[in-house]
Amino acid sequence: MRDVRTYPDANSLARAAADHFAAVAASSIAARGHFSVALAGGSTPIPVYKLLVTSESASQLDWSSVHVFWGDERCVPPDHPDSNYGMAREALLDHVPLAAANVHRIRGEIEPLQAAAEYERTLRQFFSPAHKGAPITFDLALLGMGTDGHTASLFLGSELLKEESRWVAAHHADEARGWRITLTPPAINAARHATFLVSGPDKAETLRSVLTDPRQPDLLPAQIVELTSGNVLWLLDSAAAALL
Ligand code: 6PG
Numbered sequence: 001m002r003d004v005r006t007y008p009d010a011n012s013l014a015r016a017a018a019d020h021f022a023a024v025a026a027s028s029i030a031a032r033g034h035f036s037v038a039l040a041g042g043s044t045p046i047p048v049y050k051l052l053v054t055s056e057s058a059s060q061l062d063w064s065s066v067h068v069f070w071g072d073e074r075c076v077p078p079d080h081p082d083s084n085y086g087m088a089r090e091a092l093l094d095h096v097p098l099a100a101a102n103v104h105r106i107r108g109e110i111e112p113l114q115a116a117a118e119y120e121r122t123l124r125q126f127f128s129p130a131h132k133g134a135p136i137t138f139d140l141a142l143l144g145m146g147t148d149g150h151t152a153s154l155f156l157g158s159e160l161l162k163e164e165s166r167w168v169a170a171h172h173a174d175e176a177r178g179w180r181i182t183l184t185p186p187a188i189n190a191a192r193h194a195t196f197l198v199s200g201p202d203k204a205e206t207l208r209s210v211l212t213d214p215r216q217p218d219l220l221p222a223q224i225v226e227l228t229s230g231n232v233l234w235l236l237d238s239a240a241a242a243l244l
Pocket of ligand 1: 040041042043044045071072073074084143144145146147150151152153
């Protein structure tokens with residue numbers, strides 16, 4: 001199941017996304033004492049992260065109970081302009097009272113296979129310290145969608161689209177011109193909430209295909225996101241939703 005909500009422009013989309021983030025955080029903390037979120041990379045989330053610093057809804061957030069992860073990372077150092085961690089640090093993490101121990105970044109600066117193995121250990125330690133096999137349940141997976149329909153770093157035709165056991169993988173994506181570390185479909189689909197943020201006219205045609213064409217994740221990787229339990233929420237601006 002999915003829930004598609006459209007907003008007039010990028011600013012109202014960002015405000016809605018920040019309010020949604022704050023609401024899921026508050027309900028997760030009330031229910032389980034903490035909120036675990038896998039942040040999206042790219043550029044669309046930047047105004048959302050900035051609003052989480054200044055907005056009324058986020059001002060009530062108990063950041064001491066928030067744990068921040070990433071849905072994917074480019075294999076670059078944290079201070080590199082392409083770093084998803086670096087983007088979130090600049091827009092959000094440096095401006096909220098979040099303990100360093102609650103920031104679980106992917107070390108893009110080390111050898112990719114090592115970085116993936118390390119991040120998988122981090123996730124297993126956080127989500128299932130007691131016993132192997134427990135699912136990884138992010139309270140919220142924030143996701144973007146590329147103009148080619150990729151999400152996280154799950155690209156067209158990737159063998160990772162068929163991954164069933166690993167939670168994290170490293171792979172060299174030609175489209176991304178380099179190595180990436182990404183959550184796999186099992187890790188994303190076990191989340192309690194998954195929310196896509198899609199903005200701009202350049203996404204409209206692909207978004208129409210993803211939301212209305214028959215399921216073909218190899219060609220439209222964003223279609224791989226189907227929560228084990230729960231709805232996928234699509235937060236769009238009217239430019240991206242123009243062909244729906
Ligand atoms: C990344 C992202 C990726 C992104 C989309 C959309 O590391 O690039 O995780 O999946 O969300 O490419 O990017 P924009 O928001 O910049 O359009």
